[in-house]
Amino acid sequence: MKNALVILISFFFAFSCQNQIDEEKQVEKIDNPFTGKNPWPEIRKKRINQLLPEAMDRAEIDAWMVICRENNNDPMALHIGGENAGGTSFYVFYKSDDKVQSIVFCSFGEVTALKELGLHDSIVSISRGQDVFKLATDFVKELNSGKIAVNMSSSNSTADGLSHSQYQKLAESFGTEWEEKLVSAEELVYEWLSIKLPEEIEIMRKAAEITGKWELEAYETIIPGKTNDAEVAEFLNEKIKAYGYEDGWNPEQNPNVNSGPDRGHSHATEKVIMPGDVIQTDFGIKVYGIWVTDIQRFAYVLKEGEEKAPEDIQRYWDVAKRGHRLVFENMKPGISGYELDKAQREWMKENGSLPVPWSTGHPVGYVAHDVGPSLGGGQEGITPSKAALKPLREGMVFAYDGFYAWKIKGGEKTISVEEMVVVTENGAEYLTAPQEELILIGNEIK
Numbered sequence: 059m060k061n062a063l064v065i066l067i068s069f070f071f072a073f074s075c076q077n078q079i080d081e082e083k084q085v086e087k088i089d090n091p092f093t094g095k096n097p098w099p100e101i102r103k104k105r106i107n108q109l110l111p112e113a114m115d116r117a118e119i120d121a122w123m124v125i126c127r128e129n130n131n132d133p134m135a136l137h138i139g140g141e142n143a144g145g146t147s148f149y150v151f152y153k154s155d156d157k158v159q160s161i162v163f164c165s166f167g168e169v170t171a172l173k174e175l176g177l178h179d180s181i182v183s184i185s186r187g188q189d190v191f192k193l194a195t196d197f198v199k200e201l202n203s204g205k206i207a208v209n210m211s212s213s214n215s216t217a218d219g220l221s222h223s224q225y226q227k228l229a230e231s232f233g234t235e236w237e238e239k240l241v242s243a244e245e246l247v248y249e250w251l252s253i254k255l256p257e258e259i260e261i262m263r264k265a266a267e268i269t270g271k272w273e274l275e276a277y278e279t280i281i282p283g284k285t286n287d288a289e290v291a292e293f294l295n296e297k298i299k300a301y302g303y304e305d306g307w308n309p310e311q312n313p314n315v316n317s318g319p320d321r322g323h324s325h326a327t328e329k330v331i332m333p334g335d336v337i338q339t340d341f342g343i344k345v346y347g348i349w350v351t352d353i354q355r356f357a358y359v360l361k362e363g364e365e366k367a368p369e370d371i372q373r374y375w376d377v378a379k380r381g382h383r384l385v386f387e388n389m390k391p392g393i394s395g396y397e398l399d400k401a402q403r404e405w406m407k408e409n410g411s412l413p414v415p416w417s418t419g420h421p422v423g424y425v426a427h428d429v430g431p432s433l434g435g436g437q438e439g440i441t442p443s444k445a446a447l448k449p450l451r452e453g454m455v456f457a458y459d460g461f462y463a464w465k466i467k468g469g470e471k472t473i474s475v476e477e478m479v480v481v482t483e484n485g486a487e488y489l490t491a492p493q494e495e496l497i498l499i500g501n502e503i504k
Contacts, residue, residue, distance in 0.1 A: 306342020382460025419458020
């Protein structure tokens, strides 16, 4: 009888625990906006139909050829429907009657799936033994195109998917009289990927809200004198796993939680968080396997007897925040990233900040450092890059910082108020509420 009672109690305990787990999972499902059908296929189709023609016009490109293949694919494959390529396939986009048409030359085993994708106007099946390079180049020759863009670039890795051997064979197939028409797709890729559709911005807005919210929750776990940077990072890693998301960048360095001197882009260490520390958390998530975020949150750990941050730390925060808002107030279509970066560096210098080597900001979207204008170039002793001199356009999304750097024991410390914004018709708009106050963490060491 006693054994039976023990078994019965164990059963009800296990049943109760399972119910609690199921309830927690249910709460997570309700709280997760990214559990439904992946919207990328429809958004990708709209991007090709709506944004690619405009991009080809601005880049003055008549035809674009992308070569996709298995295991070492072109960085643009996901954007054109070539992510599942097996044998070598050609994706050709070309102007026709003020529209952009597309044709794919691929192995016979891929035809059915590509047709069902419904992304391209024509699919041409290649039999074994046929030369796909000759078929594709012959087709483009018949178009009598002007500039033919191919994915080779010395400054934009996303537009640099063409291998050396592929280029050699492509040039051979075209012949010397056509080779001079081959130009870099750098401008085309820039013009196309730098603009995000309203639907994409809404997805990134929700993801940004989650990113910032989790960073605040992570700070609530800190016990000064006990918790280390890596444990705060692990809290955020567990959040990503629980919700089925991915890291915004390399998992080894996401998130970067740092309560000591600057470490640049790096991993969180086992450095114990102590009173008087300023903590930086740089964190991003990827949702639907496509869109990423990049947001930072800063906190100060109160010392014994303190109820607020010391005057110097508070001033550093205020100057960094004001530098960030200065950029926000001037961000609008037509202005260059260089102008924005320069304005903030002048503000930093006026207020006694050490110079920082990093640009004020960067595009963010499909990767953390996405294609688009650089908000940089104002650093002393450097020449602004071509991307820094490009004008901002409506629909571009940026993650950018407000800086203040000073000397601390062991090196320097930088507050880099990083938020995500979208450029609108008249200015800019935050994707999630920006951090207004320095987060304060209690000083008890138990």
